[in-house]
Amino acid sequence: MAEDESDRGYLLDNQQSEAGIRFGALAELFNPVTFRHVDDLGIGPGMRCWEVGAGGPSVPLGLAERVAPTGTVLATDIDASWTRDIAGGTIEVLSHDVAADPPPPGGFDLVHARLVLVHVADRAEALRRMVQALRPGGWLLLEDADPMLQPLPCPDExxxxxxxxxxxxxxxxxxxxxxxxxxxxxRTLPRVLREAGLEDVQADAYFPITSPACDVLEAATVRQVRHLLTAQGIATDEDIDRHLANVATGRLDVGTAPMISAWGRRP
Structure with a gap:
């Protein structure tokens, strides 16, 4: 290969055609978990929320429903193309790099990031900036994958x-x-939240073993990185075609990596 693919940034580019399919599947799989935590934290009317690495629109829209009519939601991403259409009223959308750009001013009641930091090279700096953005008493809710905790998409091999x-x-x-x-x-999220000075830290984990949305997510992800899998010699086109056909049967019982949700409050 003439160019090292490993030096070209985020693997699952928001601009690729499969990104919207992935966002929809992730929303179906994980929004119930995310909003269970958001509701347990008491996020409601009049509050300010910052959705970091928003990707698709579903989480900012769900937060906006909870803080309306007087609250606000700021949705940011390095590539904000999938959330620009929801800007207006309660929701503001900005292009923003959480590890490089100053945190938005004003103080937030909730800062939330889902499946973001695992991909960020300078995670410690991103976390520091999110904590800095909290008002006193505000909550940081981080949700991130731990593929090594359960590495098999098909535990029943x-x-x-x-x-x-x-x-x-x-x-x-x-x-x-x-x-x-x-x-x-x-798995490190509870510890890093405590080390960041947050209080009342708790965490749990969730992963579906099989569902139609798992199949949609798997197929979209494999199609999105197909050229990299073949270029690196990880799989052949025949391997990938066979796998996609297996997924399409709905009988593969393919799951996701565990998602750890951890939350803590700024003193």
Whole structure:
């Protein structure tokens, strides 16, 4: 290969055609978990929320429903193209790099990031800036994957279809590590929140083992990185076509990596 693919940034580019499909599947899988925590933290009318690395529109819209009519939601991302259309009223959308740009001013009652920091090279600085943005008593809710905690998309490796799925996911993890992802980051969240000076820290974990949205997410993700899997010699086009056909049957029982949710309050 003439160019090192590992030096070209975030593996799952928001501008790629599969990104919207992925955002929809992630919303179906994880929004119930996210908003259970948001509601338990008491986020409601009049509050200010910062959604970091928003990606798709579903979380900013859900937060806006909770803080309306007098609250505000700031949705930021390095690539804000998937959230620009929801700007207006309660929601403001900005292009922003959480690890490089100053935190937005004003103080927030909630700062939330889901499946973001695992991909950020300078996680410690990003976390510092999110904590800095909290008002006293404000909550930081971080939700991130821990693929190494349960690395198999098919824990029930009962046949060649499941073995192929697990081999391709192993290759995908190799690509992520090459881009600087920390595949064991999720489990560290309670500790890093305490080390950041937050109080009342708690955490839990969730991952679906099978659902239609898991199949949609798996197919979209594999299609999105197909060229990298083949270029790196991780899989052949025949391997990928066979795997996508297996997923399409709906009988593969393919799951996701565990998502750790951790939250803490600024004193």
């Amino acid at each position: 009962s046949g060649p279809e499941q073995r192929l799925a697990n081999r391709l996911r192993s290759g995908f993890r190799t690509l992520m590590e090459g881009r600087g992802a920390d595949l064991a980051y999720g």
